[in-house]
Amino acid sequence: xxxxxxxxxxxxxxxxxxxxxxxxxxxxxxxxxxxxxxxxxxxxxxxxxxxxxxxxxxxxxxxxxxxxxxxxxxxxxxxxxxxxxxxxxxxxxxxxxxxxxxxxxxxxxxxxxxxxxxxxxxxxxxxxxxxxxxxxxxxxxxxx
Numbered sequence: 207x208x209x210x211x212x213x214x215x216x217x218x219x220x221x222x223x224x225x226x227x228x229x230x231x232x233x234x235x236x237x238x239x240x241x242x243x244x245x246x247x248x249x250x251x252x253x254x255x256x257x258x259x260x261x262x263x264x265x266x267x268x269x270x271x272x273x274x275x276x277x278x279x280x281x282x283x284x285x286x287x288x289x290x291x292x293x294x295x296x297x298x299x300x301x302x303x304x305x306x307x308x309x310x311x312x313x314x315x316x317x318x319x320x321x322x323x324x325x326x327x328x329x330x331x332x333x334x335x336x337x338x339x340x341x342x343x344x345x346x347x348x349x350x
Contacts, residue, residue, distance in 0.1 A: 223270065229314035231285060231307045233298060238262075238289035239282040239311060242269040247278040250321045254281040255308070257326030261288030264325065282311055305331050 224240040231237055240262045252272055254265040262281035269279040283290040284304050293299065308331060312320075324331070 223273075226289065227280070227315065229311050231303075231310060233293065233295075233303075235285055235291040235293055235298075235307075237283065237285060237291070237307055237311060239280050239315075240269075242273040242279040244273045244276050244278060246276065248276045250319045251278045251280060251317055253312070253317070253320045253322050254279060255322070255324040255328030255331060256281070256284070256287070257328050259287070260325065260328075263288070265323070268323070280315065280317075282308065301327075301331060 224242055227239045227241055228236050229239075252269075254262070254269065256262065256264050261283045265279070265281040269281060272279050285307060286292045286299060
């Protein structure tokens with residue numbers, strides 16, 4: 207008889223081969239990302255943003271493939287998902303707040319040149335980034 211644990215990919219559950227990175231949101235929540243870092247990374251860093259009810263585990267196989275091909279990959283967990291803190295204030299789960307959370311994460315990581323992979327809501331939220339982040343993002347794209 208199969209047990210539930212027979213279906214669990216241990217590497218996927220633990221995100222083997224990653225480093226966890228955390229930063230603070232404007233309301234004090236601790237937010238989390240996983241980083242896949244190759245020995246000699248080349249640009250751009252690939253930023254992966256999951257959909258509404260998803261988290262960084264969605265990018266495990268893609269991130270490992272990209273890492274094997276020399277790219278640094280960062281997958282971020284939105285507030286209330288994955289390893290990020292949950293807020294008791296349901297109103298803090300807004301697109302604008304999540305865009306601000308990502309702004310702060312990008313700043314904390316010191317990202318200046320990146321490629322974006324977003325699924326569902328993860329592809330929409332960058333359209334709400336503050337102008338400084340969006341301008342930096344657009345500049346980095348135009349210089350590649």
